[in-house]
Amino acid sequence: MTPPAPVIEFRQVGLTYPGPPPVEALRPCDLVIEPGEFVSIVGPSGSGKSTFLNIAGLLDKPTTGTYLLDGIDTTTLKDSDVTSVRGRRIGFVFQSFHLLPHRSALENVMLAMTYNGVPRAERAERAREALACVGLGHRVAAMPSTLSGGERQRCAIARALVARPSLLLCDEPTGNLDTANTATVLRLLETLHDGGMTVLVITHEPEVAARGSRTVAIRDGLLSEQVMR
Amino acid sequence: MKRFRTGRRGDPAIPSSVFGARDILAESVAGMLQRPARSALTTLGTVLGVGTFVAILGLTATTSSQIDSRFNLLSATEVTVEDVAREQDEFADAAFPDDADATIEGLNGVEHAGVFWSVRLPPGSTVKSSPVGDAAVGEKIDVVAASPGALRAAVPTLAQGRLFDTYLSETSQPVAVIGSGMASRLGITTLQTQPAIFIGDTPFTVIGIVSDVRRKADLLLSVVVPGTTAEKVWGHPADAGTKMLISTEAGAARQVSELAPTALRPDHPEYLKVIPPPDPKALRTSVTSDLNQLFLLLAAICLVIGAVGIANTTLVAVLERTGEIGLRRALGARGRHITVQFLAESGTLGALGGLVGTSLGTITVVIVAVVREWTPVIHTATVAAAPVIGLVTGLVAGLYPAWRASRVPPAEALRR
Ligand SMILES: Nc1ncnc2c1ncn2[C@@H]1O[C@H](COP(=O)(O)OP(=O)(O)OP(=O)(O)O)[C@@H](O)[C@H]1O
Ligand SMILES: [Mg+2]
Numbered sequence: 001m002t003p004p005a006p007v008i009e010f011r012q013v014g015l016t017y018p019g020p021p022p023v024e025a026l027r028p029c030d031l032v033i034e035p036g037e038f039v040s041i042v043g044p045s046g047s048g049k050s051t052f053l054n055i056a057g058l059l060d061k062p063t064t065g066t067y068l069l070d071g072i073d074t075t076t077l078k079d080s081d082v083t084s085v086r087g088r089r090i091g092f093v094f095q096s097f098h099l100l101p102h103r104s105a106l107e108n109v110m111l112a113m114t115y116n117g118v119p120r121a122e123r124a125e126r127a128r129e130a131l132a133c134v135g136l137g138h139r140v141a142a143m144p145s146t147l148s149g150g151e152r153q154r155c156a157i158a159r160a161l162v163a164r165p166s167l168l169l170c171d172e173p174t175g176n177l178d179t180a181n182t183a184t185v186l187r188l189l190e191t192l193h194d195g196g197m198t199v200l201v202i203t204h205e206p207e208v209a210a211r212g213s214r215t216v217a218i219r220d221g222l223l224s225e226q227v228m229r
Numbered sequence: 230m231k232r233f234r235t236g237r238r239g240d241p242a243i244p245s246s247v248f249g250a251r252d253i254l255a256e257s258v259a260g261m262l263q264r265p266a267r268s269a270l271t272t273l274g275t276v277l278g279v280g281t282f283v284a285i286l287g288l289t290a291t292t293s294s295q296i297d298s299r300f301n302l303l304s305a306t307e308v309t310v311e312d313v314a315r316e317q318d319e320f321a322d323a324a325f326p327d328d329a330d331a332t333i334e335g336l337n338g339v340e341h342a343g344v345f346w347s348v349r350l351p352p353g354s355t356v357k358s359s360p361v362g363d364a365a366v367g368e369k370i371d372v373v374a375a376s377p378g379a380l381r382a383a384v385p386t387l388a389q390g391r392l393f394d395t396y397l398s399e400t401s402q403p404v405a406v407i408g409s410g411m412a413s414r415l416g417i418t419t420l421q422t423q424p425a426i427f428i429g430d431t432p433f434t435v436i437g438i439v440s441d442v443r444r445k446a447d448l449l450l451s452v453v454v455p456g457t458t459a460e461k462v463w464g465h466p467a468d469a470g471t472k473m474l475i476s477t478e479a480g481a482a483r484q485v486s487e488l489a490p491t492a493l494r495p496d497h498p499e500y501l502k503v504i505p506p507p508d509p510k511a512l513r514t515s516v517t518s519d520l521n522q523l524f525l526l527l528a529a530i531c532l533v534i535g536a537v538g539i540a541n542t543t544l545v546a547v548l549e550r551t552g553e554i555g556l557r558r559a560l561g562a563r564g565r566h567i568t569v570q571f572l573a574e575s576g577t578l579g580a581l582g583g584l585v586g587t588s589l590g591t592i593t594v595v596i597v598a599v600v601r602e603w604t605p606v607i608h609t610a611t612v613a614a615a616p617v618i619g620l621v622t623g624l625v626a627g628l629y630p631a632w633r634a635s636r637v638p639p640a641e642a643l644r645r
Pocket of ligand 2: 171
């Protein structure tokens with residue numbers, strides 16, 4: 001029996017923004033992330049963490065190298081197929097939540113099932129489950145403006161989970177949250193990890209990084225592995 | 230369920246992103262309703278454009294159906310023949326023979342026919358109700374000489390008295406028939422006293438007051454005397470200008486107008502020019518063209534303004550919602566799905582404006598028709614086309630912003 005393909009496999013993946021002046025935001029690097037890993041990505045501001053995450057999340061195409069996601073070579077795919085892979089296999093959590101302000105929590109979560117072929121009839125039920133899973137079962141009808149910061153981020157996590165992705169990418173998910181809310185969100189991410197989800201978290205904060213089973217450090221676009229344990 | 234699928238199917242291992250028709254509709258309605266006041270204002274131009282369009286076409290249809298019915302009643306039964314002998318031969322005599330009336334009245338389908346002309350009074354003569362003074366009412370009043378047939382062909386409605394008949398005409402009696410407006414100007418209220426009027430110095434007995442005529446409305450403002458009497462008093466009509474008015478049975482006008490010149494002057498039919506009944510279509514287009522083209526142009530301008538409004542709002546929405554676009558791209562939406570969403574939004578705005586405009590336009594037509602006591606007529610094609618025009622306006626307006634929206638790179642959009 002062949003072992004399952006790594007979720008992420010970078011082969012000399014790098015990205016240079018054309019500029020001018022050109023910025024080598026990510027220098028060519030190799031990286032393998034296996035299913036079920038919890039990886040934290042650390043580094044100073046402007047070091048290239050978001051660039052790395054955008055490539056991993058198929059929001060940006062690397063300018064060099066080959067990126068395999070779940071064994072699929074994404075660098076040779078058509079744009080429309082890249083979009084389809086992104087919609088079905090990757091869940092995103094952003095620092096600024098990106099909840100639609102005029103839609104309820106439930107509708108925001110349902111939005112994640114609009115483009116990947118989930119029948120309309122199933123969506124509400126699945127969104128309700130996902131919200132219950134992040135502890136927001138009682139606030140399904142709430143508008144984002146009436147949710148607290150932590151609740152908003154949990155709603156965004158529910159949205160990222162509801163389409164059952166194989167990879168959860170979080171860009172500073174606790175950057176806008178206070179300590180108490182940070183703890184809740186981190187506990188939630190850990191629970192997901194325990195359930196088998198592959199999680200990548202960008203963070204500035206050492207205590208967040210400490211939760212990860214693996215830590216990847218980026219400095220000036222250069223990726224290096226820190227083995228914490 | 231039918232789904233909106235874009236692009237060719239790529240790798241079968243990768244199921245395509247989809248955007249179902251019901252999702253498109255739901256997203257566009259939600260997008261429109263999230264700023265209801267702005268959406269309402271945005272549609273205003275389309276409402277006005279489509280409303281004007283419907284109102285103009287409806288009013289045109291209403292008035293031309295009005296003209297049609299009037300035309301069928303009257304115009305199709307009227308023929309006028311003019312004496313153009315002098316244009317053909319400057320030494321020619323009057324074109325109408327003495328028995329003109331009898332000749333034409335003998336034709337099939339003719340009800341009444343007769344010659345008439347405007348009498349040229351000697352300079353200084355006026356029409357008065359007494360032989361001296363009273364110049365106030367002696368302003369220029371036309372005197373028309375007409376045969377009894379011509380008078381009847383005008384279909385007058387008598388308020389009092391009677392028309393002059395063949396006997397009075399053949400004996401050249403000094404009698405006159407006047408319009409009711411003329412009568413009050415001349416101070417004549419009753420015919421029982423056998424009132425007289427003076428044309429120049431010649432007295433005429435007023436034997437009839439006409440309250441209305443169906444043809445030749447100018448007769449109401451004239452004094453009509455028998456042609457024979459006019460010839461006796463003022464002589465033969467000096468130069469051409471004699472005409473013949475023929476009233477026919479419904480539908481016979483065209484045939485009568487073809488036969489009349491030959492029947493009257495078998496030797497010189499070209500001396501007579503027939504003014505055929507007006508063509509209903511020509512009449513309608515002449516009514517339609519002038520003013521309505523202007524209004525249709527206005528409607529088009531309103532539509533353009535409406536389109537610019539929608540384009541502007543959609544463009545602003547695209548800029549405002551860049552983050553949302555990035556999010557949707559992250560959730561698996563293709564560029565095309567974004568285009569479709571914004572196009573659907575602008576199209577819905579346009580269609581809604583078109584529907585409201587159609588309703589307002591229709592209401593306008595009905596109100597105008599009711600006030601004028603007409604039958605409101607709006608063609609179904611107009612009502613069906615109007616919301617479509619709104620929809621197309623919205624779609625065209627949304628093209629550029631929607632295209633812009635699809636071009637935003639997802640990573641950049643999410644940074645907002
Ligand atoms: N579109 C772009 N064009 C040019 N340069 C860019 C672009 N996006 C990012 N950069 C540059 O690439 C470098 C890496 O940026 P990136 O956003 O990945 O940093 P980061 O590690 O996420 O920083 P932070 O912690 O502040 O979010 C920076 O120097 C940035 O200025
Ligand atoms: Mg960043």
